[in-house]
Amino acid sequence: MTITKNDIVKILSEVMDPEVPVLSIIDLGILRDVKIIDDRVEVIITPTYTGCPAMDMIQTNIRSVLEQNGFLNYKISTILSPAWTTDWMSEKGKEKLKSFGIAPPMPKQHICNPALFHEEEAIQCPLCQSYNTKMISRFGSTACKALYQCNDCHEPFDYFKCH
Amino acid sequence: MPVNISTYQPFNLSLHLADNALILGHRNSEWTGHGPILEQDIAISNIALDLVGQARNFYQYAAKLMNESSVDGKENITEDTLAYHRDAWDFKNCLLVEQTNGDWAKTILRQFFFSLYQFYLYEQLQNSKDSTIAAISEKALKEVTYHVKWSSEWVIRLGDGTNESHERILKALDDLWKFTEELFIPADYELEAANKHVGIDPSLLKSKWFQKVIEIFEEATIPIDNLSGLHSIGFYGKEGKHSEHLGYILAEMQFVQRAYPNCEW
Numbered sequence: 001m002t003i004t005k006n007d008i009v010k011i012l013s014e015v016m017d018p019e020v021p022v023l024s025i026i027d028l029g030i031l032r033d034v035k036i037i038d039d040r041v042e043v044i045i046t047p048t049y050t051g052c053p054a055m056d057m058i059q060t061n062i063r064s065v066l067e068q069n070g071f072l073n074y075k076i077s078t079i080l081s082p083a084w085t086t087d088w089m090s091e092k093g094k095e096k097l098k099s100f101g102i103a104p105p106m107p108k109q110h111i112c113n114p115a116l117f118h119e120e121e122a123i124q125c126p127l128c129q130s131y132n133t134k135m136i137s138r139f140g141s142t143a144c145k146a147l148y149q150c151n152d153c154h155e156p157f158d159y160f161k162c163h
Numbered sequence: 164m165p166v167n168i169s170t171y172q173p174f175n176l177s178l179h180l181a182d183n184a185l186i187l188g189h190r191n192s193e194w195t196g197h198g199p200i201l202e203q204d205i206a207i208s209n210i211a212l213d214l215v216g217q218a219r220n221f222y223q224y225a226a227k228l229m230n231e232s233s234v235d236g237k238e239n240i241t242e243d244t245l246a247y248h249r250d251a252w253d254f255k256n257c258l259l260v261e262q263t264n265g266d267w268a269k270t271i272l273r274q275f276f277f278s279l280y281q282f283y284l285y286e287q288l289q290n291s292k293d294s295t296i297a298a299i300s301e302k303a304l305k306e307v308t309y310h311v312k313w314s315s316e317w318v319i320r321l322g323d324g325t326n327e328s329h330e331r332i333l334k335a336l337d338d339l340w341k342f343t344e345e346l347f348i349p350a351d352y353e354l355e356a357a358n359k360h361v362g363i364d365p366s367l368l369k370s371k372w373f374q375k376v377i378e379i380f381e382e383a384t385i386p387i388d389n390l391s392g393l394h395s396i397g398f399y400g401k402e403g404k405h406s407e408h409l410g411y412i413l414a415e416m417q418f419v420q421r422a423y424p425n426c427e428w
């Protein structure tokens with residue numbers, strides 16, 4: 001039987017981000033490519049943030065699903081360029097993120113805005129859907145998130161910030 | 164480590180970039196659990212994580228280059244060898260990043276000076292002819308942009324805050340300004356890399372950096388009259404000549420690997 005790229009991608013869709021366990025590495029855009037040369041599989045991934053501590057675990061999990069499915073001849077390569085962006089997160093992934101209680105990234109990047117004390121765009125509360133929210137800290141529970149609070153339901157929540 | 168340098172390999176530049184990031188990352192991590200408020204504890208720890216991530220990428224690249232160019236091709240240098248098994252005089256970080264944390268104002272000002280420098284540096288290095296250095300820089304630039312923004316806001320908040328915060332940031336300036344000169348004085352390996360279009364001559368970044376510092380200081384009501392000349396302290400960390408602080412950092416950071424070589428957990 002010939003292995004196709006689709007077979008491998010399907011297997012890899014089981015690999016979840018350990019910090020946001022509802023998202024697969026495909027939803028997040030961490031999986032960049034799969035190459036098959038003869039019967040050797042190459043999985044190409046990219047980190048969300050340079051220091052993302054989840055990358056080691058993600059690699060271990062990729063190894064384990066490949067081996068469970070009988071693929072022993074493989075290689076995992078990490079690339080840094082082009083740099084990961086939240087634009088690569090799938091729409092399905094954004095929906096899943098929201099129902100998990102994390103506000104998904106806005107479609108527009110505002111990291112490039114150099115203005116200081118810049119008013120962030122209104123982020124929708126994933127719990128009560130209100131747009132009346134405020135940023136508490138640009139840095140949240142992990143490198144990829146910022147901390148917000150809802151002014152209506154008063155719940156704090158994570159925002160998966162644009163990057 | 165016998166290395167064949169007949170073909171140019173930017174491992175000294177990679178080590179320098181890694182050492183800067185590792186040492187400042189380590190310094191910042193000393194705040195973890197001790198930040199002035201929870202959100203800022205998390206912020207400085209996140210910045211530490213970004214910096215250690217940059218360091219890992221540059222160490223991995225330096226290790227790869229060293230292994231490939233070793234005479235017998237049998238070296239087995241890893242990122243850990245470079246971080247944990249080198250002595251102070253082998254480290255090529257600038258003096259600024261090894262300075263003690265002091266109070267929050269000193270930590271903030273050190274971060275602001277360094278992040279701003281890294282911002283202009285990576286902006287150039289993302290066009291490096293060396294594709295790995297270009298890729299690491301392109302990636303890190305996105306994170307450094309956040310660091311610049313965060314630290315600039317804090318410099319303004321402290322400078323234009325209370326009498327006490329204003330006094331503290333002035334004291335921090337007095338402590339740190341003398342270490343900023345080194346950032347823009349090229350080491351041999353930086354010039355060599357610049358000649359090969361792999362690196363850049365950091366003296367070219369100085370005026371942009373200085374202009375931005377002035378701009379933020381004006382908003383922070385920090386007097387700028389005394390900043391005109393960058394004064395020298397006469398020796399440079401980039402060349403392996405360090406202040407007494409680096410030895411203490413390494414003693415703590417390297418202790419486990421030195422006591423139990425190659426241990427893992």
Ligand SMILES: [Zn+2]
Nearest residue numbers: 125128150153
């Ligand atoms: Zn709400």
